[in-house]
Amino acid sequence: MTVTLIGAHGTVKTFFYAKPNRPRTLTITASVQFCETSKSPQIGNIQGNLKFARARRTQIKVCGILGSGFLSVIGRARIDRSPHFEEGSMSQVESTHIQVSDVWRRYGRGRGTFDAVRGVSFTVRPGQLFALLGTNGAGKTSTVELLEGLAAPSQGSIRLFDGLDPVADRARIRSRTGAMLQEGGFISHLTVRETADMWAGLTSGPRPVAEALDLVGLAHRADVMVQNLSGGERRRLDLAVSTLSRPELLFLDEPTAGMDAEGRHATWQLIRELQEQGATILLTTHYLEEAESLADHLAIMHRGRIAASGSVSEIVADHPSTLSFGLPAPWTVHDLPVSGEAEQHHHRVIVTTGQLQKDAARLLAWADDHDVTLERFTARPASLEEAFIRVAGDAGARRQEDDE
Template sequence: MQTAAKSHIQAIDVWRRYGRGKGAFDAVRGVSFSVAPGELFALLGTNGAGKTSTVELLEGLAAPHSGEIRLFGDLDPVADRARIRPRTGAMLQEGGFISHLTVRESVEMWAQLTSRPRPVREALETAGLDHRADVMVRNLSGGEKRRLDLAVSTLSHPEVLFLDEPTAGMDAEGRHATWALIRQLREGGTTVLLTTHYLEEAESLADHLAIMHRGRIATAGTVARIVADHPSSLSFGLPARWSGHRLPVRGTVRQQNGRVTVTTAELQHDAARLLSWADENDVTLDRFTARPASLEEAFIRIAGQAGNQEETA
């Protein structure tokens, strides 16, 4: 882990508890990670994993039950909120806009509450809402409201930006446009912490990520490292006369209902061995597919393994 002096965001053994006594529930349980300046860090997890609870602690909306959080090296999000707030932006899961104001009026109102805001027109153009400036908030689609949230959260050119499910409710076009904006912010030096349910989003944007499950971090690292820890697969059908035959692969073989699945850490080599064997023996491998390891598969395996470990603990 990086030292606090080199991190824009650092969490050290952070816990968040709701309630008291026997009814208490720990939503965040010993979470630790750090985010370097200019880095985009993604928090993934199943529903109820603790992502939003963690982000709220980082934003200073609540103090941790135990553990330590530091922003910009040595600032406490709660105790030093007045010093931190002008340097950060936050996009919550749900915005608190007044429904009968227009988009432009909403941004103008927030600009009056923001230190050194960018021009309202620029904020609207950046979020792709300039053509909807005179539309009332209540008439926006769900995706457009998320863009309005983004316009407001980036008004101050924040050094650190928290994005909680930033593309929820957006169509594919809006999602990709938002990704482009996030990349632009990161390239400009903004440190971004992102929570998302879209694995493609994390895979496309994140420098590093962590997968949370039941309040803990199950694994963390680059997308490439996390994916590399999980196997690839080959799938094909075999003629009945070859069923049960030993295949020339090093991976784990499973046969069911005429389909064969090979789980392997050597995708290229096992695929080559199988195709060569099939050619030599005049065997047709029906609907042969080769699937490299993906973040989605890693996520599903990690969530499942973490759940099984807790149930048997």
């Protein structure tokens, strides 16, 4: 369940899990994101007891890096209001759902060894959607398989849910995670409903099969055999199966591969809804538009290493924007008042700049002062696709230099 609080320090999103303790009492443990500014959310904790008194109102103690206070609670943990969080000397408590530290994955032995993953490190906080991008063979799937506990890293460490090992603690992790693989391996002569029923029988506390199929838009195809599904419909069945357990942590490996545009956008909306319900999601994708639309944080892999990481805006900000326009004679690029690099091809000028707004304003003012028409004037910020191509190219060039 996701609860949103409005307090003195901004919006507070809590993702919590409650288990029966004694009649009319629930024990609450929560991870709290204090979204104080536009900076990355900070993490704190909630712990306490929720008692259903006649007034259906109670309080639970809040401790976090912004200080401490009490939250007023109504009914089944719907937050009514929150007081001011006073600044205090509380120690910082960082919570993680994925912690990857200097992880390597090696295939083969002796001279035939190949390192598919080379010293990868990243962290995923509760409630985040983290996208892992990369060229073919970059090591994305090899990394995700390590996170899922399908293999142990050759070197380094992976911890899920604040300290659990994906391999050694698999029994404790399994019920809390879901995975959508690139290939589901379904039995072709079973129907969609029979397939979901089979997987539900292997899942602890699954959601109803009808609900799972309706969630991904396959309710009307429930009696169709898997072999008669389109590629996009099979991916939606993969997604339905991966969410049967209502996982806290969901791995999505190329979730919209093979889908048409309508199916992709519908799946994106479903992924957003799962995140809003409190799920932490790790996504791998070849669709840069998908990562740009969904990800809170992303990393770009190239040849087994992370070449760049950050939010979409942070990664794009490191790459230049462009201005393009037609420049009539006798004017040349040497007459233009821009800080960026300008190139002229026939009568068309392209300016690459790190100061898009300022250079655009200077150009338009100059054109107005000199009565010049800049035909088909276009200002375009850097895109994730451009940043991706540049990052992958730069990483490849550095690797070639290292090899030499």
